Amino acid sequence: MSDSASHNPLRTGLEEAQVAQPCTLVIFGGGGDLSRRKLLPAIYNQVIDGALPANFAVLGVAREELDDASYREFAREGIERFSRQSLDPRHWPDFERVLHFEQGAFDDADTYARLKKRLEEIEPAFGIPGNRVFYLAIPPALIETCVQHLNAAGLVQPVGVDVPFSRIIVEKPIGRDLQSARQVNNILGSNFDESQIFRIDHYLGKETVQNILAMRFGNSIFEPLWNAKHIDHVQITVAEEEGVGTRAGYYDRAGALRDMVQNHILQLLTLIAMEPPWAMKADVIRDHRQDVLNCMRPITPDTIDSSVVRAQYGPGFHHGEDVPGYRRESGVAQDSTTETYVALKVYVDNWRWAGVPFYIRTGKRMPKRVSEIAVYFKSVPPILFNADADHPLEPNVLALNIQPNEGLSLRIATKLPGPKVRIYPVKMDFRYGSTFGDQSPEAYERLLLDVMAGDATLFMRRDTVEASWMFIEDILESWGSSHTRWLPEYSAGTWGPLEADRLIESKRRKWRLL
Ligand SMILES: NC(=O)c1ccc[n+]([C@@H]2O[C@H](COP(=O)([O-])OP(=O)(O)OC[C@H]3O[C@@H](n4cnc5c(N)ncnc54)[C@H](OP(=O)(O)O)[C@@H]3O)[C@@H](O)[C@H]2O)c1
Numbered sequence: 239m240s241d242s243a244s245h246n247p248l249r250t251g252l253e254e255a256q257v258a259q260p261c262t263l264v265i266f267g268g269g270g271d272l273s274r275r276k277l278l279p280a281i282y283n284q285v286i287d288g289a290l291p292a293n294f295a296v297l298g299v300a301r302e303e304l305d306d307a308s309y310r311e312f313a314r315e316g317i318e319r320f321s322r323q324s325l326d327p328r329h330w331p332d333f334e335r336v337l338h339f340e341q342g343a344f345d346d347a348d349t350y351a352r353l354k355k356r357l358e359e360i361e362p363a364f365g366i367p368g369n370r371v372f373y374l375a376i377p378p379a380l381i382e383t384c385v386q387h388l389n390a391a392g393l394v395q396p397v398g399v400d401v402p403f404s405r406i407i408v409e410k411p412i413g414r415d416l417q418s419a420r421q422v423n424n425i426l427g428s429n430f431d432e433s434q435i436f437r438i439d440h441y442l443g444k445e446t447v448q449n450i451l452a453m454r455f456g457n458s459i460f461e462p463l464w465n466a467k468h469i470d471h472v473q474i475t476v477a478e479e480e481g482v483g484t485r486a487g488y489y490d491r492a493g494a495l496r497d498m499v500q501n502h503i504l505q506l507l508t509l510i511a512m513e514p515p516w517a518m519k520a521d522v523i524r525d526h527r528q529d530v531l532n533c534m535r536p537i538t539p540d541t542i543d544s545s546v547v548r549a550q551y552g553p554g555f556h557h558g559e560d561v562p563g564y565r566r567e568s569g570v571a572q573d574s575t576t577e578t579y580v581a582l583k584v585y586v587d588n589w590r591w592a593g594v595p596f597y598i599r600t601g602k603r604m605p606k607r608v609s610e611i612a613v614y615f616k617s618v619p620p621i622l623f624n625a626d627a628d629h630p631l632e633p634n635v636l637a638l639n640i641q642p643n644e645g646l647s648l649r650i651a652t653k654l655p656g657p658k659v660r661i662y663p664v665k666m667d668f669r670y671g672s673t674f675g676d677q678s679p680e681a682y683e684r685l686l687l688d689v690m691a692g693d694a695t696l697f698m699r700r701d702t703v704e705a706s707w708m709f710i711e712d713i714l715e716s717w718g719s720s721h722t723r724w725l726p727e728y729s730a731g732t733w734g735p736l737e738a739d740r741l742i743e744s745k746r747r748k749w750r751l752l
Pocket of ligand 1: 266278
């Protein structure tokens, strides 16, 4: 198997020990889209990279009519299409023998009895000491059924010293509002200990997102400037090129605020705004992220109009082709008032961030797919090079590119060569791809490994999920009481409605051109 780390000296660095323990990964929904596109390819890459223990097996469970042989074919097809590293026929026979499948319905107690029997066969055959990770890659409505059946079938081991571990991974979304999120958390909490529950938000597994902590706390130059005295504002953009596609059934009930802001974007914000943690320990980091959520200023009916803009894409162009507006998409109600775009101005009311606005925007059918956090520093005083009020200097901007061109850049002012004194903004650029060569591991690779190692740093704790919903719920309630029948429109293929420009256009601020 390849050892990419040894080929690139830049890849050696300070290492945090990360040891995945022998276990069986039981994937509920093992025959679904997430498994085919993400989970099975992630496992394949980990095996190829030698990151998984030798004592490891996978057991897919779902209704599809599959057996071990046809599940291996299903996995092969997914890996051939979606894996970061191409399928290597030399390693395939070794890899495929770890894959197993058990057919069954999740609401049938028999399924769990057969599952138990299969596990009791697989574990001794692979030298696995009874450790189990249950991955719920299933529709959210089935979480309760699965969790209760797992426990009733005696498949959940209580936490203890020298006993095999049982861990559960739950996919987003956790609920669709505070009340339903609490319900899911109550069900999980009454069958598993919080330390056994891993609520996944794959955004947190991206290299660039993890690099936020390394950049902030591994360098001495940023932290002294990281506060309201030196930072003017922060912009977070998560733009998608795609329209609603085949996800209308889910999306039309969710919208951009629930789909993107409640989880991914608020998590990014907490990483940017958190205080320095005193240890790289899961609960220390999660406590500090939680503190940020706790001091976010609530958006009330009085402030909603000056803080939030929502809109829907209308007809427009995508890659030179006409595309329909949101209400004309298949599966979307013709009178839908679901937002496909939202922009927010939010504040973190603590000493560090007092008065610094965080501008957030996210939408579908934007001109390109890009996720970026841009930290705008305050302008230099209006003296010397910045004395001409009609031609102010561009401020310094630190941009963290999360996708697709992972990296970071710093905009600084320099003198243009020549006899005149003319100042020009240039960019210092770092790109993961060009510096480190290899493709970065997919988020799911890192996150699966973390679960097997018992490291919950990059997973959402119960209080985090609920605090995010609490913040979002104020906005949802204001929207609910406004009985809107029509949202502002932006043409597909543009950066959103004019109303969003007005949200930011004060004190010479404007949305970053991406
Ligand atoms: N797909 C992604 O890229 C993605 C990304 C992020 C999060 N997620 C989340 O991951 C979860 C799974 O998504 P998905 O896209 O993989 O869904 P999916 O393609 O619909 O797969 C669901 C799987 O569960 C099985 N299943 C459903 N009901 C069942 C039942 N009652 N008994 C037994 N098996 C049953 C399905 O089998 P049948 O085909 O027989 O129904 C299928 O194998 C969802 O919560 C989603 O929000 C998905």
